[in-house]
Amino acid sequence: MKKTIIPFGPQHPVLPEPLVLDLILDDEKVIDAVPTIGYIHRGLEMMVERVEYTEMGFVVERICGICSFMHGMGYAVSLESIMNVEVPERAKWLRLIWAEISRVQSHLLWLGLGADAFGFENLFMHCWRMREEVLDIFEKTTGGRIIHSVNRIGGVKRDVSDSELAAILARLQELAKAFEETARIFASDPSIAHRLGGVGVLSAADALETAAVGPMARASGIRTDTRLYGANLYDQIEFEPVVETAGDCLARAVVRMREIPQSIDIVRQAIEKMPKGEGLPLENKPRGNPVGETFTRLEQPRGEVLYYVKANGTKYLERFRARTPTFANIPAMIKLVKGCDLADVPNIILTIDPCISCTER
Amino acid sequence: MANPLNLPMVPRALRNVVSRPATRRYPAEVRTPFEGARGKIEFDVSTCNYCMLCARRCPAAAITVNREERTWAIEHLRCIACNVCVEVCAKKSLAMSNEPRKPHTPADSRDGHRPGHEEWHGEAPDAAVTAARGSGA
Ligand code: SF4
Numbered sequence: 001m002k003k004t005i006i007p008f009g010p011q012h013p014v015l016p017e018p019l020v021l022d023l024i025l026d027d028e029k030v031i032d033a034v035p036t037i038g039y040i041h042r043g044l045e046m047m048v049e050r051v052e053y054t055e056m057g058f059v060v061e062r063i064c065g066i067c068s069f070m071h072g073m074g075y076a077v078s079l080e081s082i083m084n085v086e087v088p089e090r091a092k093w094l095r096l097i098w099a100e101i102s103r104v105q106s107h108l109l110w111l112g113l114g115a116d117a118f119g120f121e122n123l124f125m126h127c128w129r130m131r132e133e134v135l136d137i138f139e140k141t142t143g144g145r146i147i148h149s150v151n152r153i154g155g156v157k158r159d160v161s162d163s164e165l166a167a168i169l170a171r172l173q174e175l176a177k178a179f180e181e182t183a184r185i186f187a188s189d190p191s192i193a194h195r196l197g198g199v200g201v202l203s204a205a206d207a208l209e210t211a212a213v214g215p216m217a218r219a220s221g222i223r224t225d226t227r228l229y230g231a232n233l234y235d236q237i238e239f240e241p242v243v244e245t246a247g248d249c250l251a252r253a254v255v256r257m258r259e260i261p262q263s264i265d266i267v268r269q270a271i272e273k274m275p276k277g278e279g280l281p282l283e284n285k286p287r288g289n290p291v292g293e294t295f296t297r298l299e300q301p302r303g304e305v306l307y308y309v310k311a312n313g314t315k316y317l318e319r320f321r322a323r324t325p326t327f328a329n330i331p332a333m334i335k336l337v338k339g340c341d342l343a344d345v346p347n348i349i350l351t352i353d354p355c356i357s358c359t360e361r
Numbered sequence: 362m363a364n365p366l367n368l369p370m371v372p373r374a375l376r377n378v379v380s381r382p383a384t385r386r387y388p389a390e391v392r393t394p395f396e397g398a399r400g401k402i403e404f405d406v407s408t409c410n411y412c413m414l415c416a417r418r419c420p421a422a423a424i425t426v427n428r429e430e431r432t433w434a435i436e437h438l439r440c441i442a443c444n445v446c447v448e449v450c451a452k453k454s455l456a457m458s459n460e461p462r463k464p465h466t467p468a469d470s471r472d473g474h475r476p477g478h479e480e481w482h483g484e485a486p487d488a489a490v491t492a493a494r495g496s497g498a
């Protein structure tokens with residue numbers, strides 16, 4: 001029987017991400033998928049050889065426009081651990097709060113994109129309108145909507161006053177209430193259940209075998225979350241990772257939906273636990289140049305991200321590497337795409353929340 | 362078969378029909394920028410001592426300082442609004458205003474104009490030095 005090869009991307013109406021995938025079809029069934037990584041490779045990791053380590057943070061932030069806060073934070077945390085800088089308590093809590101708010105923002109963005117992919121334009125606009133309010137919080141507190149530039153090696157650059165934090169929390173809690181309606185629509189709309197339910201099922205065994213991370217693994221019943229290891233003050237937060245067992249596209253959407261109120265609750269706990277007051281120290285400046293190497297793991301909205309930094313005592317780092325969650329999820333995605341209908345491919349790809357500019361850096 | 366009357370989005374959609382739009386008619390209607398927003402670098406030529414620290418530390422190489430000629434220039438289109446120059450300037454000559462930069466059109470680069478380029482010429486520090494150089498400016 002003759003096979004058809006359909007190029008999926010780099011330009012595809014369903015997702016703005018330039019994912020390059022060759023789908024090998026037998027009639028309407030996908031029998032194989034060949035991903036090509038590197039279409040938008042920008043050589044950001046190589047830039048460490050030409051950009052001083054103090055300035056590299058701004059480059060790392062630009063790896064991705066959605067996880068930009070977490071990338072900046074991951075870079076700063078890596079350098080802090082190499083240079084043995086103790087970050088002031090309040091700065092750590094502020095980082096945690098911003099990180100959780102960026103999770104809310106990212107998941108709202110994804111829910112919108114997901115709705116758009118299965119043709120639910122109205123819901124897409126609705127999610128993005130809510131995300132806009134979260135971006136406003138970022139602009140008020142960090143100065144930037146997408147690229148925040150508040151992380152420096154040794155701390156953060158801006159303080160958020162206690163009254164402002166209380167106002168932000170109130171705003172987020174209102175948002176969580178408004179979001180309940182959207183969550184109900186996602187959970188009960190028959191067209192969504194029809195498009196996502198039972199599609200692209202990743203079993204727990206497969207998720208382990210392909211080393212899926214983040215919401216992708218959690219939707220298949222695996223309790224994995226880098227935040228559980230307690231670094232970056234997460235040990236002082238009470239939370240239980242959201243785990244679903246169905247493993248289909250709907251379960252992946254539900255995991256992200258349930259993580260939004262959870263992140264808002266983490267913000268609440270953080271605001272309660274952080275040291276209060278004005279003028280607390282926010283930054284301990286590092287001295288000298290870094291020597292040594294380190295690994296850092298963070299839980300980004302899309303899953304676990306891994307940074308490797310090697311420094312040799314000069315102003316320029318020897319090696320910087322970021323393994324982003326989408327990269328880790330590609331094997332699982334390929335596994336899901338094999339054997340599904342051509343019409344389901346966009347939905348399956350979207351539910352891994354692909355971020356190709358992260359992956360290809 | 363799914364219940365054809367199960368349409369949970371309908372109440373929300375109806376509310377959208379009668380409520381005000383969430384968007385603005387930009388550029389006719391512009392939101393006032395937030396207080397802490399990072400918009401555009403502002404320079405105060407009267408306090409700068411041309412130490413060049415800002416130019417050295419700017420990650421985007423957007424600032425050019427010439428100590429001899431006492432000029433300070435910025436390419437706003439290169440600037441990534443990271444605030445580093447404001448943090449390092451000991452003379453507090455730099456400030457980050459919350460007004461965003463205005464967009465440019467191709468018309469702005471006609472007749473040798475450089476969109477986003479701003480340049481300041483400082484006073485000569487000492488009349489004697491200037492006279493010795495014979496520039497007379
Ligand atoms: S603006 Fe500030 S840092 Fe830059 S040259 Fe002038 S005094 Fe130095």
Ligand code: SF4
Binds near residue numbers: 423435439440446
């Ligand atoms: S804000 Fe940053 S990029 Fe812009 S001029 Fe200052 S240092 Fe350079």
